[in-house]
Amino acid sequence: MSVATDILQPSVKTANETVKMSGRNVSVHYGEKQALFDVDLDIVANQVISLIGPSGCGKSTFLRCLNRMNDTIDICKVSGEINLEGQDIYDKAIDVVELRARVGMVFQKPNPFPKSIYENVAYGPRIHGMTRTKDELDEIVTSSLRRAGLWEEVKDRLDQPGTGLSGGQQQRLCIARAIATKPEVLLMDEPCSALDPIATAIIEELIDELRENFTIVIVTHSMQQAARVSQKTAFFHLGKLIEEGPTEQIFTNPHHKKTQDYITGRIG
Numbered sequence: 312m313s314v315a316t317d318i319l320q321p322s323v324k325t326a327n328e329t330v331k332m333s334g335r336n337v338s339v340h341y342g343e344k345q346a347l348f349d350v351d352l353d354i355v356a357n358q359v360i361s362l363i364g365p366s367g368c369g370k371s372t373f374l375r376c377l378n379r380m381n382d383t384i385d386i387c388k389v390s391g392e393i394n395l396e397g398q399d400i401y402d403k404a405i406d407v408v409e410l411r412a413r414v415g416m417v418f419q420k421p422n423p424f425p426k427s428i429y430e431n432v433a434y435g436p437r438i439h440g441m442t443r444t445k446d447e448l449d450e451i452v453t454s455s456l457r458r459a460g461l462w463e464e465v466k467d468r469l470d471q472p473g474t475g476l477s478g479g480q481q482q483r484l485c486i487a488r489a490i491a492t493k494p495e496v497l498l499m500d501e502p503c504s505a506l507d508p509i510a511t512a513i514i515e516e517l518i519d520e521l522r523e524n525f526t527i528v529i530v531t532h533s534m535q536q537a538a539r540v541s542q543k544t545a546f547f548h549l550g551k552l553i554e555e556g557p558t559e560q561i562f563t564n565p566h567h568k569k570t571q572d573y574i575t576g577r578i579g
C-alpha cells in the first residue's frame with residue numbers, strides 16, 4: 312500500500328466518462344468558521360460517488376453546495392465555482408427552484424409530506440408544471456414509484472398517508488418523490504442511516520439501478536456501503552478533500568496516509 316504523499320491525486324477519467332458537475336476552489340464558511348477549504352471535485356455522469364470521512368469533515372456541507380441548499384442557512388457563505396454541465400449554478404441568473412428540480416435531494420431521515428402516497432410523488436411534477444392532464448400525472452406517479460421499487464407494495468393504497476409506511480418504504484417514497492421531477496443528479500445524505508439492514512439492502516440495490524438514469528452523490532458513514540454502491544469515492548478530512556478516485560483504489564490502495572488511517576479505523 313502506498314502512503315503519505317501530500318499530493319492530491321486526480322481521479323482517473325476514461326474516455327467514456329463525462330463530467331456532470333464539478334466544484335472548483337469551493338470554500339464554505341458558517342459565520343467565522345470555515346467548514347470547507349478549496350475543494351476541487353468532478354462528478355461523473357451516470358456514476359455513484361460516495362463522500363466519506365469523519366464526522367464534521369464537511370461531507371454534508373459539500374453535498375448541500377451542489378443544489379444550493381446552503382442558501383437556506385443565513386450564516387453560510389459559499390465561494391468558488393460549482394458547474395452543472397458547464398453552467399455556474401451560483402450565477403445570479405440561475406433559478407434556484409429549477410436547479411433543485413435538476414439536482415434533487417433525499418435526506419437522512421425519511422420525511423414524507425403529511426399527504427397521501429400519491430400526493431407525495433405528484434407534488435413536484437405539479438408545482439413544476441410538468442403535466443397537462445391527470446393521466447400524465449398518474450403516469451409519472453406510477454413510473455416513479457416503480458423505479459423506486461415501491462409500486463407493488465403501495466399500488467392498492469395510493470390514497471393512504473405516506474407517513475403510514477415503514478421507515479424503508481418511506482425512504483423509497485422520498486426517492487420516488489425526488490425522481491418524479493426527473494432530476495439529472497440525485498443527492499443522498501446518509502439515506503440509509505435510519506434503516507434496518509434489509510431496508511438498507513433494498514435502497515442500495517435501487518441506487519445501483521438508478522445510476523442508469525441519474526448521477527448520484529451519496530454521503531455515507533459506512534465504508535462498506537461506499538464500497539458496495541459507488542464507482543468513485545472522495546475522502547474528506549477537516550474540511551479538505553484529501554483524495555478521490557475509483558472506489559476500489561481508495562479502499563485498497565489509497566495514495567494518502569490520512570485516507571489509509573481512516574479506512575483502517577485509525578481516525579474516525
Ligand SMILES: Nc1ncnc2c1ncn2[C@@H]1O[C@H](COP(=O)(O)OP(=O)(O)OP(=O)(O)O)[C@@H](O)[C@H]1O
Pocket residue numbers: 341346364365366367368369370371372373384
Ligand atoms: N448550519 C450550520 N451552522 C454552523 N455550523 C455548521 C452548520 N452545518 C455544519 N456546520 C459545521 O460545519 C462543519 C462540517 O459539518 P458537516 O455537517 O458538513 O460535516 P459532515 O462531514 O457531514 O458531518 P457528519 O458526518 O457528522 O454529518 C462542522 O464543523 C459543523 O459543525
